[in-house]
Amino acid sequence: GQNIDQPTEMTATEGAIVQINCTYQTSGFNGLFWYQQHAGEAPTFLSYNVLDGLEEKGRFSSFLSRSKGYSYLLLKELQMKDSASYLCAAMDSNYQLIWGAGTKLIIKP
């Protein structure tokens, strides 16, 4: 079957760095997406990886290892506004996104 696993909740301190991990199993693979979702709002696109390696975009970076079925989202210089859920999604061979349940990130002052 197809499956995405990510931690349910993480806590970090303002100004610190946090890494949110995601493992995936899909029928075929067409890339790994990360989205941010604030409470009561729609998900917003953060990053896309299809090749192995690290993609950096400002304070956010995303890493992919296709051989391990593994990705992580790295958030640096955490701000209170980064408190949100982070959703990992893998695109399968039918170009459909398989979503994880999300990681709720709590930032403490």
Add this chain to the structure above:
Amino acid sequence: DAGITQSPRHKVTETGTPVTLRCHQTENHRYMYWYRQDPGHGLRLIHYSYGVKDTDKGEVSDGYSVSRSKTEDFLLTLESATSSQTSVYFCAISEGRDPIYEQYFGPGTRLTVT
């Protein structure tokens, strides 16, 4: 801003009644999707469309139907609403000619079936 709106934004309805949710986009995107989001679950695909009158089922399509008679509108109908269909419904578009591109979401519709 991908120009996606959803209506209504909130709805309370009774078990057994039909309900139609509307997704409207202004930028002529080919691919449109309907998802539901429930606590403890990831987003789950209900139906998607790859063009006018071209639709297909997703993971959780039972009890739902869709129609797309115009590029800009994608309608989701709950034929006879049940309490298990209480959820937040998101419409999304794929910003590209192919579905491999990232998806952008509308603001969501919170549906409660009593």
